[in-house]
Amino acid sequence: MTIAFIGLGNMGGPMAANLVKAGYEVTGFDLVPEALERAGENGVRLAASATEAVDGAGTVVTMLPSGRHVLGCYDQVLGAAAPGTLFADCSTIDVADARAAGQAAVAAGHRALDAPVSGGVAGATAATLTFMVGAGEDDFAAVSPLLSTMGRRVVHCGGPGAGQAAKICNNMILGASMIAVSEAFVLGESLGLSHQALFDVVSTASGQCWALTSNCPVPGPVPASPANRDYQPGFAAALMAKDLGLAAEAIRAGGVAAELGLRAAEIYAAFAEGPGAGQDFSAIVNAIREKS
Template sequence: MSNQTIAVIGLGNMGGRMAANLAKAGLTVQGFDVSAEAKKSSKKDGVAVFDTAVEAAEGADVVITMLPNGDLVKKVLGELLDADSTAKVYIDSSTISVQDAREIGESVYDRGSQFIDAPVSGGTTGAEAGTLAFMVGGTEEAFNQVHPVLDVMGRSITHCGQVGNGQAVKACNNMILAVQQMVLSEAIVLGERLGLDHQAFFDVVSNATGNSWSLSVNAPIPDVVPTSPANNDFQPGFSSALMLKDLRLAMESAQATDTDTVLGKIATQAFEEFVAAGNGNLDFSAVINEVRR
């Protein structure tokens, strides 16, 4: 792995940190982003920055994309495949629909390269610490080929089956997370109105059957866990806008598979309203403020 060249297209909050960890591990990392600020930051982290995605991908063995949506992933990978027919492994760590991932996979395989969808969980904290959880869809061959690269950026790398299955499990996971965050917020507010101290609530529930990541790591109340965005006015580890994006993708898959997701729909509606009210840039745990209101 040490002699591989990795291209990272999308050097934002997640991609920039992932590229930095790859460079720190001694890999040759070539990057591109439309943001001058993102490029400047990545350059400081040891990433060779280029003016276009095509230039960044030139000579790379593995190309990682971390982009805002499926349409942009299709556009960028289309440009890369048109510009360079050399066989590579393309890893898309964006969060996109299952259908988009499978369509992109087919187009990449038709050009003689490998493709895996590898969305992540762990937010910017996990990206910086190199402790992301990767959910991977693709062939066993492609998975084994890129596992050492993913291992640099994550602590959990799970092969979930065919292309698109990474996105499938990401949608399921984040629907669970959103529902947990909603019910946790309701329970905290109920506790407040019953006269419970936040610390007492945390000490009991974090050691009881109601515990969850939403409480033990991302508690929506300040001064009980050091990792909580509530300690910093809900500056996001994972924004409400991104949570809403993931919930919409989950609802899209639910509709396509005729799956009744009652609680998922409720959480989606709650985040629709929360983001529409101008809270999209806050951490998704800030939804507790809407519950209080």
């Protein structure tokens, strides 16, 4: 199967590389020359445009920054793709935009689904991502082998848009959890607890969560966490702010009493606009410490 991959940045680049490793023929495009160069080094055949990339492809995978980018890309390429091409958007975007993109693809004679991911750059590189898929049964069955090449788990969440709905709910939990874990470490510091002691207790007690045991916000207890690399992003604070913003929009639109979700969105928005702009989302611990 020939795959077109549009969007070869920090997430899309490793995902496309894993498809190449699995034996797929991948043609890729990105507006950033450096991203294109890296993809070429990993065996991706480079196209001069998104339109050129989709020519002859059976499946088109997109990994783009926002809904407007996805919709703009579809405007360009839907007419150039062969009839019946399967469009799989792995970006994290608004549910309404995901459904609009899917409807545009279907109206142009194609198939479409949304398949946002969880796992960050490390998961994209190691092919351990979780895919949350919004699709019909047949399209889900068709895309599952492809997604399984790039990830460890592929979950059918429902019809079009359901993948994006699951993603923003998941990241609302993650953002609020990281704030809570970070506040607990700063509180522990004020009470004289070492980071290791608090980690040893909580990681085996009822406060255990992924934000603690996999992405611990303080150096030491989890060697692989970004805290041990000066908070170089695995999942950037700016991306967390974006995802929580999408969740906040959905909360308000649905009239949901999600006070923690809304507050988490406010906290990360302020952090991403300031010192957290180029840091991992776990660096929120430093902002909490500085304000304490």
